[in-house]
Amino acid sequence: MGDFGHFNTRVFHWMDARSKKSTRPEDPYNYLTGFGNEHQSEFIPGALPIGQNSPQICAYGLYAEQITGSSFAAPRSGSMRNFVYRRRPACVHGATTKIKTNTSVTAAFMNASGNIQNIPAQVSWSPFIIPDKADGAVDFVNGLHTLGGSGQPSVREGLAYHIFAINSSMQGKAFVNMDGDFLFVAQEGHLDITTEFGHIYLQPSEICVIQQGLRFKLEINEAKSPSGARGYIIETWGTKWELPELGPLGGYGLANSRDFLFPTADIDTRTTGAWNIISKQGGEYYNTSQNHTPFDVVAWHGNYIPYKYDLSKFVYHNTVSVDHTDPCINTVLTAKSRDPHAPLCDFLVFGPRWDVAEHTFRPPYFHRNCASEFLARIYGPEGTGGRSEVFSPGGASYEAGFTPHGNADERTVGAMHAKMKAMRVGENQLTFMLESCRSLLFTEWALKDCGVLVAEDIPESAWDLLPDRFGQNEEAIRLLKEMGRM
Ligand SMILES: [Fe+2]
Incomplete structure (x- = not known):
């Protein structure tokens, strides 16, 4: 038998526990x-x-x-x-x-x-408080x-x-x-x-x-x-x-x-x-x-x-050649809306898996999606990552549809220069995401009474990790000059 005692933090996939039952002990x-x-x-x-x-x-x-x-x-x-x-x-x-x-x-x-109010910018919540x-x-x-x-x-x-x-x-x-x-x-x-x-x-x-x-x-x-x-x-x-x-x-x-x-x-x-x-x-x-x-x-x-x-038990799929597959590949369950092109809600999971893409910026691409995104970590590290991942287990983050975001941390920037080896990602952590065609209206409890809303959870300087590299690229500057645009 595998180590069920620490199931939540040690099992890469259910099969590692070598259980003969369909449930945990x-x-x-x-x-x-x-x-x-x-x-x-x-x-x-x-x-x-x-x-x-x-x-x-x-x-x-x-x-x-x-x-x-x-x-x-x-x-x-x-x-x-x-x-x-x-x-x-x-x-x-x-x-x-x-x-x-x-x-x-x-x-x-x-x-x-x-x-009830819109949330027009990225927000996160620290772990919601369990009453004493x-x-x-x-x-x-x-x-x-x-x-x-x-x-x-x-x-x-x-x-x-x-x-x-x-x-x-x-x-x-x-x-x-x-x-x-x-x-x-x-x-x-x-x-x-x-x-x-x-x-x-x-x-x-x-x-x-x-x-x-x-x-x-x-x-x-x-x-x-x-x-x-x-x-x-x-x-x-x-x-x-x-x-x-x-x-x-x-x-x-x-x-x-x-x-x-x-x-x-x-x-x-x-x-x-x-x-x-x-x-x-x-x-x-x-x-x-x-x-x-x-x-x-x-x-x-x-x-x-x-x-x-x-x-x-989720069976992950992803690219085995190049590029970052769209997150819908992580859909556990979907709830349809009356619009055949936009589910009311997709429930996605991100857990331990392999990343093997070559010639690829492996983290999520920067994006503005029509869907709203609600992320929450079930277990794993606390307060890590860039904007989309700045939260701890028991908390959450949210972006309304078309809110621009991505990851802006040292790890992400480092990924641009990382050696492309097959690697395990998401070890000892499990995060879920809700993608909805609806941008939600939030309650007073979410915005105030819960006491854990972090409106601006990432310093502005974090985005400075993403400088205008094009503007400093010698070849680009030469070509722009040739075109008479500089
Ligand atoms: Fe996102």
Whole structure:
């Protein structure tokens, strides 16, 4: 066995750990495999009906309930739904009331206004602060903070980026996002997520999608999370995450579909009594009370199921001759927009890999992309690199679409003169990037209340590393003179 104990900082790729399981040793749960598959699972034998969905009387006295993630008559390729067989249907509950427990969650991003603003220049955030438990318990419900977004969920258009920074587990309550899908990126701490379909264990550098309308409870494994837990959430409205097309790569590569893991049925037989279901609708919180656990699904089948993926399994591709391949080659998942030429969001990963390009400026070329870019480091060195990389694990950086940038540090400049040897890059680090056709509007929490915004994180002098070399080039000067332009 490889050194799993320091998985996050020592494994170049998942295969280096030589695991015979599809999960890390800390993960206590069993999973089904395969992105986009129809899955099924039953906690006790015979709970899942065969040959039909809605028997007159379900096995063991269970109730059948369907959850649809797409319209009933959606084309098969986009049809997402499931049937669950549970002790009580979800409609068995008490009163629903509006609550105000978290004012840093927002879901309306149509125009810049007093509360939400464009960010026209490059910015970064130092690591987002995990609240000290001595100052009070902060669970996922009140430890969720919206950074920014574009669009709004009521018209099923757009997305939002969030941070969660928590020191406690949810107790006696479940969360459900009625607005859209959550893509979690675990960065600090170990998370034990109970869903209606079973458990998902999430460690730093793993991601997890919990779709719109599905209930979950997020707990911290305290023994593995002495500093609490922190991570990122990408919320998407009116679209679903898909694997990118592989094109000339063929049948395999990037994030392989068999590496996506789905939970197996489990039920909560430990809790009794009162539960609160906290729902987010239009960015507002509501509470529905009930006197039984929402995690009572004994069997289920379908394809609208939460799932997770370990980013260390990503299969990198890049040039083996010349030039720097466009970053889309690092796409893990993509969420389409209604514009076929511009995804709502691409989720990209940059981890340990080989760089072998010859006759090439190997770092990212200087660029002005139509997409906005949000970068965050899951683990790796702190505060390194040029403009696009000046951030530490747990922080982030952002450039709106068409904001000029690139890397301007000694290492980048040195790359212009480096000997072209095959080399490992990105060792002991993992960074993800969100590329969106939307330039986001940012909240007061992102711009002020989080307390870690670094507006100008790189000194102006750093760009002086990039002098006007053309203006000093003797051959260029001679030619310009010949042309009468000097
Ligand atoms: Fe960039």
